[in-house]
């Protein structure tokens with residue numbers, strides 16, 4: 001049995017976090033993400049959890065990591081300018097493998113940009129915003145229902161893979177109101193606890209699973225956490241062989257699990273001569289445009305990455321020989337990943353950066369244009 | 376004697392990385408002796424630090440230890456304490472770490488009066504990066520980035536945190552080591568945000584440039600200029616040692632717990 005409710009995307013994200021068992025939130029207000037903080041401020045103390053409004057986004061990210069180290073599932077939400085401020089500590093969480101979820105409800109940029117307008121301009125920042133080589137998981141919902149379900153998944157991935165997961169939302173999806181079916185329950189995962197005694201515990205073990213067990217502070221497993229390159233025991237090291245091992249495991253740790261991490265939706269791909277690859281809010285008009293094109297007899301399909309990072313390159317590589325069109329609300333970010341697979345030939349772009357959604361007719365027109373070249 | 380406190384060290388991490396004559400080592404010992412005297416459960420103690428020479432301190436100690444990013448130690452510690460108030464959280468920072476890049480977190484931790492024991496190791500310089508001036512470098516003193524003498528004035532750190540809402544403030548030096556230990560105990564016992572300014576010597580990046588020939592000269596300077604309140608009038612270059620202020624105010628995690636309890640009772 002599930003309950004249906006009318007909800008806003010940000011609210012669904014907050015509800016998803018609660019369903020996943022979030023117990024700590026630290027944040028700093030910023031449009032268009034603030035509703036998430038407001039819901040957390042109301043709900044967390046009722047559940048025995050903690051909400052804290054920090055002095056800035058740098059401190060918010062820090063507090064979230066501190067709380068997660070004590071075992072609390074932890075969340076923060078922000079938008080462009082705040083996402084920039086979080087980057088140093090976001091990298092810290094990745095390097096120290098502390099699970100947490102960071103929501104970025106994207107708005108127009110650069111800088112203060114368009115605070116109340118949508119954009120998809122932080123796609124590359126989500127992957128490479130923090131310095132150094134690192135793995136990254138970022139999820140991109142395109143409906144309110146998905147805001148709910150993906151936030152649960154985001155926590156599950158964060159806990160299972162000991163990492164930061166970014167919910168890369170946008171102003172449209174964050175503020176949209178839609179009916180949501182709240183499932184009675186969704187599977188919820190928790191971090192793997194050590195099974196060995198404290199004296200044998202290695203918090204950053206080169207485990208065959210690539211994901212070491214994590215003890216929480218205060219539970220008798222005393223260990224060191226540092227953003228310096230560290231060995232299996234957590235202590236800093238500059239030794240090349242230890243550094244190489246650590247970074248290899250860190251950067252490859254999602255590889256055995258890609259099948260579960262990489263999520264996407266596809267429609268009408270079988271005979272499609274043109275595949276429109278769209279994500280987040282842009283996937284909504286794209287779906288309509290693809291349907292309209294089909295009605296016109298054009299062989300067009302939709303590929304919607306739900307997991308943006310790691311980008312499902314292998315999956316789209318299957319469609320060699322087809323044309324691709326990538327509409328996005330930026331000057332062309334995720335399209336680069338498609339070009340990495342196929343080269344520039346046959347990969348078309350459709351971009352809009354004025355704070356307005358790309359319309360169905362714009363996409364349809366572009367589909368017709370590309371298809372006329374095909375024929 | 377080290378053997379008396381060895382159980383609190385990760386002895387495999389020794390020898391430490393600090394230069395000969397650095398004040399960080401004796402301050403570490405003062406902290407560990409305070410924890411031992413307090414009889415705290417090693418499993419419940421968390422030591423958080425930022426980035427700098429002084430912030431390498433937790434790595435040597437056998438507690439739950441967290442070496443964070445430059446300036447952010449108090450924000451990490453706030454998350455730890457707010458999520459699990461039963462943990463005993465000590466925060467070790469450098470002067471640059473706490474008062475320059477981390478100044479915002481310092482005043483807000485004070486404003487919240489969150490129950491953290493902060494130890495600021497003030498060597499008046501950016502030690503780790505080789506001797507640049509910090510917000511605690513005295514006026515006219517030399518640093519690599521103030522080669523003609525520092526034009527700026529330093530913070531009065533304890534005044535700053537007191538004005539921001541901290542409820543305990545004290546000062547000692549690497550030289551006044553027993554006093555430092557005692558003050559750390561008092562700071563721990565204060566249920567609120569406590570700051571100890573531990574004046575330290577960095578012979579390598581500060582002393583050499585400022586007419587201190589040896590580390591011992593710097594310790595002698597601490598001995599001569601550190602004055603216990605009421606002992607004698609403060610003269611140019613002197614500073615107070617001992618407890619500087621001690622007040623009462625609501626503590627953040629206790630207030631939050633009260634809120635949880637109130638909500639349990641159905642109140643809004």
Ligand SMILES: Cc1ncc(C[n+]2csc(CCOP(=O)(O)OP(=O)(O)O)c2C)c(N)n1
Nearest residue numbers: 427428429445469470471472500501502503
């Ligand atoms: C964001 C950031 N900026 C700059 C640095 C470089 N850095 C490392 S330590 C340090 C200064 C440390 O001085 P202080 O906090 O006084 O500690 P000390 O080394 O003197 O103990 C700086 C600027 C850094 N690690 N991170």
Ligand code: SF4
Nearest residue numbers: 393394397428502577
């Ligand atoms: S540079 Fe200065 S503060 Fe750093 S270890 Fe050496 S003496 Fe100590």
Ligand SMILES: [Mg+2]
Nearest residue numbers: 469470500502
């Ligand atoms: Mg210093």
